[in-house]
Amino acid sequence: MDAAPILDPDTYVTAVPHALLAGLREEGAVRWVDESDGPGFWAVLRHAEVRHVLRTPEVYSSRLGATQIRDPAPEALAYVRRMMLNQDPPDHSRLRGLLTRAFTPRALARLADRIDGWARDLVARAVERGEFDFAKDVAADLPLLTLAEVFGVPAEDRWLMFDWSNRVIGFQDPEYAVSDTEGAGSTDLARQALRLRPEPGADGRMPDPRTREGMPDLYAYANGLGEIKRLHPGEDVMSTLMSHVDDEGGRVSIEEFENLFWLFSVAGNETLRNGIPGGMIALLSHVDSYRRLKAEPDLLPNAVEEMLRWWTPVMHFRRTATVDTELAGTPIAAGTKVVVWFSSANRDERVFADPDRFDLTRPAGEHLSFGHGPHFCLGAHLARVQMRAMFRAVLDLSCRLTLAGxxxxxxxxFQNGIKSLPVATTAW
Structure with a gap:
């Protein structure tokens, strides 16, 4: 069975190729995939083997080649290795520990209360129009509001975060790769950063947004914001982070703050920006489940986990073998790319009965949408809070949402993304 389509971004314009992934998964846990512009890689397709790779960083490194399939240029690799996402223990453990301590119970409780209010306001305003775009008018705003609160980004600068995430998430999509989002009333810090915003080249494309050189406006903004948080801390999570000194006198540097800002602005946004519309599609295409969830709202926490499994917003991540090894009987040479395929593992028949079925009562806890091991998503709790808040607001409506296009x-x-999800309101 030809595995090439799972790498082709055009494949995903129609749908995630779940039937192909199931066929490949049946043939084996690990499958070689050729690249037109690279050496190729091993795709890891089954749940148990994906978990093994993710919890064994000494064998499968995030740092050696970073975490995207495409090999970064050598000069870019040196820089992206400084990001927490692309680090291995102990460097990763140190930075993650500092960040974890910044998310205090008080800060999380304050965020949860605000998230619930934002979700209700977004849904209520959209429903007043009768017909609207759930992806653009509702789902895109909630993670931005949350991340702006985490970082203490002024409200008038939030649109910049939308622009940055468009450019990074959609680098394979011509419409998103050249984002022309504009906002009014930005702060001086934002205006200074915008002067550095790159222009599309002769080919109409922006510079690679996964490098520092491709996002100079984001890094300039992050640098200024980090200095402000250190000198004039507020009540936001990042002010707490920048004020914290660990037992050995260590603290987060401005450079580390810049990289955390990139990571949260993109990774902290993308899972929710695509996971919320994906969850809505699950309900729209399973009306019986939609009705049952309306009648039994206590099922919502479990339903959110099933939405994350069934949709799987982030489809894969890369590791690089540090030594000659073997996985599921397949020899893997040191230096080879190993890519864990979450959208396959989350439908592995060995773990999930009838995996293509959306099941509100499926036992939660086995899906890998937030990863596994030392790189388990630091924002998983906040992501769940946001999804539960959004779908509580939807379920509390007196009307039902239906597809309008x-x-x-x-x-x-890479991203199981939705750019537009037109919906309309109808009576139950």
């Missing part, structure tokens, strides 16, 4: 999918082999 075909969803438009993101051209990406």
């Amino acid at each position: 075909e969803p438009v999918r993101l051209r990406s082999n």
Whole structure:
């Protein structure tokens, strides 16, 4: 069975190729995939083997080649290795520990209360129009509001975070890769950063947004914001982080803050920006489940976990073998790319009965949408809080949402993304 389509971003404009993934998974846990612009890689397709790779960083490194399939240029690799996402223990453990301590119970409780209010306001305002785009008018705003609160980003600068995430998440999609989002009333810090915003080249494309050189406006803004948080801390989570000194006198540097800002602005946004519309599609295409959840709202926490499994917003991450090893009987040479495929593992028949079925009562806890091991998503709790708040607001409506047109999918082999989800209101 030809595995090439799972790498082709055009494949995903129609749908995630679950039937192909199931066939490949049946053939074996590990499958070689050729690249037109690279050496190729091993795709890890089954749940148990994905978990093994993710919890064994001494064998499968995030740092050696970073975490995207495409090999970074050598000069770019040196820089992206400084990001927490692309680190291995002990460097990763140190930074993650500092960040974890910044998310205090008080800060999380304050965020949860605000998130619930924002979700209700977004849904109520959209429903007043009768017909609206759930992806653009509702789902895109909630993670931005949350991340702006985490970082203490002024309200008038939030649109910049939308622009930055468009450019990074959609680098394979011409519509998103050249984002022309504009906002009014930005702060001086934002205006200074915008002077550095790159222009599309002769080919109409922006510089690679996964490098520092491709996002100079984001890094300039992050640098200034980090200095402000250190000198004039507020009540936000990042002010707490920048004020914290660990037992050995260590603290987060401005450079580390810049990289955390990039990571949260993109990774902290993308899972929710695509997971919320994906959850809504699950309900729209399973009306019986939608009705049952309306009648039994106590099922919502479990339903959110099933939405994350069934949709799987982030489809894969890369590791690089540090030594000659073997996985599921397959020899893997040191230096080889090993890519864990979450959208396959989350439908592995060995773990999930009838995996293509959306099941509100499926036992939660086995899906890998937040990863596994030392890199388990630091924002998983906040992501769940946001999804539960959004769907509580939807379920509390006196009307039901229905499709008002075909969803438009993101051209990406990395993000299971929705650019547009037109819906209308109808009576129950």
